[in-house]
Amino acid sequence: MLGGAATHFALAASFFDRVHVVGPVGEDFGEAELEVLRTRGTDVSDVERVPGGRTFFWRGRYHDDLNTRDTLDTQLNVFERFEPRLSEASRACEVLFLANIQPSLQLAVREQCSEARFVALDSMNLWIQTARDQLEEVIASVDCLVLNDEELRQLTGRPNLLSAAHAVLERGPWIVVAKQGGYGAAMVTREDFFSLPAYPLREVVDPTGAGDTFAGGFVGFLAGLPEPRRRERRALRNAMAYGTALASFNVEGFGTEGLAGVSGAQVLERVRDLDRFTRLEPIEVPLHG
């Protein structure tokens, strides 16, 4: 299936703002795939087709709960020798998402986008194990780290979510988002904690790309706001909700099918649902003791 971080991210983020995708593809990446990437005006002029190359490939098997998975095959392919050279338009971006790939490539892109006011980063266990120094370097240069909660534990050596998040907050980022698979996601800043469940669905078809779709909604929502508002607690919480709503459509189909044809109104409807599903309105009762 067509997938990959850039594809899922761009499909989600393009609901909010114009997305510029940077990255290499192989000769197997045809016009039909580029057309999906161009959805809602996404700019693909920095997508570099490598002659004779093959596109990045991932294959895995999900466990019964669709929440944990085993990677069966990862082929970096065209990413192995990629040297990002960004166009003027991409370099001028105000908001940047560094999708999960070798930290050295993330650093190269980060450095070229010197104007960026908000930078988010994803990574994975492979780079924690094999490229920790470079990963730490790129983490120190971003505003927001978005990571699976298990990887957050691996990165920091702290089994506790809150403790692990605060360890990251000491290294540079001022937001940590822990993706929790089917349980949702939690956001930690120095001043705030926020948790949101996954959107409840009767059937999940394919969780692949849910994390990147979430990131697309999260970062895209913030990109759609002017700079000062991006730092407000309510804006950051809404970014989580839009990311969660968009991810819920993604998992309802294989590859990019889930989000295909979804309207802005449908996304808004699920954001409103998430508010209803989590509203507490405390009742204070007399307690003994």
Place this chain on the structure above:
Amino acid sequence: MLGGAATHFALAASFFDRVHVVGPVGEDFGEAELEVLRTRGTDVSDVERVPGGRTFFWRGRYHDDLNTRDTLDTQLNVFERFEPRLSEASRACEVLFLANIQPSLQLAVREQCSEARFVALDSMNLWIQTARDQLEEVIASVDCLVLNDEELRQLTGRPNLLSAAHAVLERGPWIVVAKQGGYGAAMVTREDFFSLPAYPLREVVDPTGAGDTFAGGFVGFLAGLPEPRRRERRALRNAMAYGTALASFNVEGFGTEGLAGVSGAQVLERVRDLDRFTRLEPIEVPLHG
């Protein structure tokens, strides 16, 4: 350590109402343990001390994330031959919690409490595997099933939380609460879905008893309300919050230490925190597509 479902449940529920504990203990259960059970006026006259008997015993090892565990030893001991004979006061209870034990014992207690207006039930994988028929019978006789989400999947054969919960709702209960360990808990009724994260803590000392403490807060809060209010959406959601707040104190210490000395004001403070940690206040933005 002193523990067990009845102990943890009673310590939590006694914040709201008078608890009557029913069950057998062995000669190893002394006056000090009974004294803990008597906290905040809990009635222990139906706690039966079996001459020559040994108290129920559990030992386990938690994984690094403190979210999953392996049982190393379970000894039913005095529960093996227990035949519950409830006092008049216990039989007259309006609200009943059937803690996790053989379904045949749960059924015997359920039948003696014929006046109960609200009955909740906990169980575990062992009974799903070895006593399914009796478990199904007792499930059909209760209002609320409280179960770990993995056990909910085992019980129904449905890997999806929402789908599994609705399968249970067809069998009698009108509330299903899925305990999700460190991720919190979700509540499903025919009309509603509600999800609440675990209270975020920098350090978790011992998760043992968190589920029973949660149940004590959940059922105890509802027991403190008059019957019609118990069925209201907002009341049920608050029951989840009080259960979650109380469970967070429990995991901060071993055995019953965590909840010892906790005041009603401290519990209320954490309920208010949970409201703050989950409040979304949607921002509706124009979306492309």
